[in-house]
Amino acid sequence: FDLRNDDLKDMQELGQGNGGSVKKVEHTPTGTIMAKKIVLIDAKPSVRKQILRELQIMHDCKSKYIISFWGAFLADPNICICMEFMDKGSLDGIYKKIGPIDIDVVGQVALAVLEGLTYLYDIHRIIHRDIKPSNILCNSRGEIKICDFGVSGELINSIADTFVGTSTYMSPERIQGAQYTVKSDVWSLGVSLIELALGRFPFSESDDSDSDLSDFEGTLSPARPGSIALGLPPPRPRVKTQKKDKRKSKGVSLQGGGMTMSILELLQHIVNEPAPRLTPEGRFPREAEEFVDSCLLKDPDARKTPKDLLTPRIPFSLRSPIHHTHTTYAQRYHIQPAITYSAPGFPSRKRNRRA
Numbered sequence: 001f002d003l004r005n006d007d008l009k010d011m012q013e014l015g016q017g018n019g020g021s022v023k024k025v026e027h028t029p030t031g032t033i034m035a036k037k038i039v040l041i042d043a044k045p046s047v048r049k050q051i052l053r054e055l056q057i058m059h060d061c062k063s064k065y066i067i068s069f070w071g072a073f074l075a076d077p078n079i080c081i082c083m084e085f086m087d088k089g090s091l092d093g094i095y096k097k098i099g100p101i102d103i104d105v106v107g108q109v110a111l112a113v114l115e116g117l118t119y120l121y122d123i124h125r126i127i128h129r130d131i132k133p134s135n136i137l138c139n140s141r142g143e144i145k146i147c148d149f150g151v152s153g154e155l156i157n158s159i160a161d162t163f164v165g166t167s168t169y170m171s172p173e174r175i176q177g178a179q180y181t182v183k184s185d186v187w188s189l190g191v192s193l194i195e196l197a198l199g200r201f202p203f204s205e206s207d208d209s210d211s212d213l214s215d216f217e218g219t220l221s222p223a224r225p226g227s228i229a230l231g232l233p234p235p236r237p238r239v240k241t242q243k244k245d246k247r248k249s250k251g252v253s254l255q256g257g258g259m260t261m262s263i264l265e266l267l268q269h270i271v272n273e274p275a276p277r278l279t280p281e282g283r284f285p286r287e288a289e290e291f292v293d294s295c296l297l298k299d300p301d302a303r304k305t306p307k308d309l310l311t312p313r314i315p316f317s318l319r320s321p322i323h324h325t326h327t328t329y330a331q332r333y334h335i336q337p338a339i340t341y342s343a344p345g346f347p348s349r350k351r352n353r354r355a
């Protein structure tokens, strides 16, 4: 339906990212609860309209692994994107509250994200570009869905004008300036899965340090020689860079004030050092370790696509209270009849979970 700002009543602040803020709202004419993302875009009216046109593709993105879209509109100087509200919020919020996520649930997350990515790419030729725990949402029905995918080239462009896009979930080849491919998303998924299973961002100085590099954007602290870890405070100022097209620059462009080597050191670390792993060895099932390793192959040619990771075998343990059967890709999208087989599991283990 036709969405207008006047019809949306604010209910609750859901969170703030670099690109804008998200609120829980009620669409008063229908009583529908939605999540409204407000993105501040410093762009010409023609560009804004183009963004709005591009966002309409989201109306066609229909998958149970993708957040559904209610509509978008301009509310100068912002663009508002209304989407399905997910009452359990994002996975980063969940693990920060309850601690490490049970590995079986992490397996479910892997499956949902791979399904979502495969759908986006196979059906719409969309590459997500921003897989990370804050863009994976859950609801109390137990559904896991991805959001904030790169549907609008103009929006990506406009946001890239501000220093926001750079992420520590970025694959080595992206850091080195290569094109985005679906395999870059697989890398980001691998980093995210480790983060959920360990309950902390994998690139931190040591196991007992709680420094977290996942949130460094716009808050870079002075260089700390020999350290790749930044223990950063939460405020996230929007830092403008001069660079117009960051997608063409290698990795990040860091300019001005407190922006320093630390982030460059981290990016260098991602490029030069072995990929992070699910550690310590033996704490997690072998299938889980191997799956994460396969997501984090540094050579993109060796790394599989989301679709290849899904077929013919599902990622790793999908054991849950309900017995899962798994269908092939073709079957899921009704392409042709295919066989059904059950998910491999691994012995259940007790985990120490702070719930």
Ligand code: ATP
Pocket (backbone or CB within 6 Å): 014, 015, 016, 017, 018, 019, 020, 021, 022, 035, 037, 067, 083, 084, 085, 086, 087, 089, 090, 093, 134, 135, 137, 147, 148
């Ligand atoms: P970044 O801007 O770096 O990508 P982010 O993903 O956390 O970070 P936003 O996309 O603006 O930033 O989202 C802010 C927060 O709002 C998220 O962390 C999430 O918890 C919450 N959120 C976003 N979309 C929804 C939604 N559809 N339903 C419920 N909560 C949501």
Ligand code: MG
Pocket (backbone or CB within 6 Å): 017, 134, 135, 147, 148
């Ligand atoms: Mg987000």
